[in-house]
Amino acid sequence: MPREAPYRAVADRLRARILAGEWEIGERLPSRAKLAGEYGVGRNVMQRAVDGLIIAGLLEGRAGSGTYVRAPRERLRMIRSRHRDVGGGPSSLDRVKERGRAGAWDTHSQVRVPAPEGIAERLAIRPGDLCVNTHYEFLADGQPVQLSESWEPMAVTDETPIVLPEMGPLAGKGVVVRMRSIGVDIGTVVELPRPARATRAQANLLGISVGDLVLHIERTIHDTGGRPVETADIVIPDVRREVAYEFGVDQP
Missing domain, CATH: 3.40.1410.10 (Chorismate lyase-like)
Known part of the structure; x- marks a missing residue:
C-alpha cells in the first residue's frame, strides 16, 4: 500500500483536534511554525495541511493575524x-x-x-x-x-x-x-x-x-x-x- 502523504496525515490529526473542540470557534490556532514543531514536520508540510483545512471550511486565514477556527457553514x-x-x-x-x-x-x-x-x-x-x-x-x-x-x-x-x-x-x-x-x-x-x-x-x-x-x-x-x-x-x-x-x- 502506498504511504499516505505526510501533509494529509497531519491534516487528519489536526482536523480531529478541531472537531473535538480543543479550540473554540473563532479561536486562533498556534502559529504554523509551532504546530510544525509539535508534529515534527517541516513548515511546508504544515502549510499544506492547514491550507487543506481552510479549503474544507474548518479554518480561516486572516491576513497579518493568523489562522482561526471557522464557524461551520451549511453548503x-x-x-x-x-x-x-x-x-x-x-x-x-x-x-x-x-x-x-x-x-x-x-x-x-x-x-x-x-x-x-x-x-x-x-x-x-x-x-x-x-x-x-x-x-x-x-x-x-x-x-x-x-x-x-x-x-x-x-x-x-x-x-x-x-x-x-x-x-x-x-x-x-x-x-x-x-x-x-x-x-x-x-x-x-x-x-x-x-x-x-x-x-x-x-x-x-x-x-x-x-x-x-x-x-x-x-x-x-x-x-x-x-x-x-x-x-x-x-x-x-x-x-x-x-x-x-x-x-x-x-x-x-
Missing part, C-alpha cells in the same frame, strides 16, 4: 439544469427543489462597453466591438452566494426594448425569453466549470477570505444558428454552495 445546493431558463436573474422554473435559491439580486449595467480580447473571442466578435456589460450580486437569505458578469453584443440588442437585461418590459426574465422577443431563438448553452481562488474583489463581495476556493463557470449562450449572443463569468463560493448538474435523458 446549499445549486441546481444547474438543461431544463431551466438561463439568464441573469433566477430561473422561473420551480420543478426542481433547490435549497438556498437566490431570492434577491443587485445589478449594474453599462452600455457601449468595448469588448476585451478574451470576451470578444467568446462572442465571435472583434475586440473593441460594443457590448452591454452587466454585473450581478445574488443573495439567498440575505447572504451573498453568487457573482456574475455578463456580456451581450450590442449588434444583437441595440435599439431594442431588451438592450438592458434588468430594465424594460422583460427585465429579469432571462436570456431565452428576452432574445425570443426580438426574434432570436436560443439553441445551446455551453458551460465550462473550473476551480479557482477568490480574488480580493470577489472575496469582499462574497464575504469570504481572499484565496478561498470558488467555482468559476464560463457560460456562453448561442442562438440556433450557432452565433454567441451572451457570455458570462459566474463565481460561486465553494464554502457556501455545492453545484449539481441535472441532465434529461432523451427517450427513444
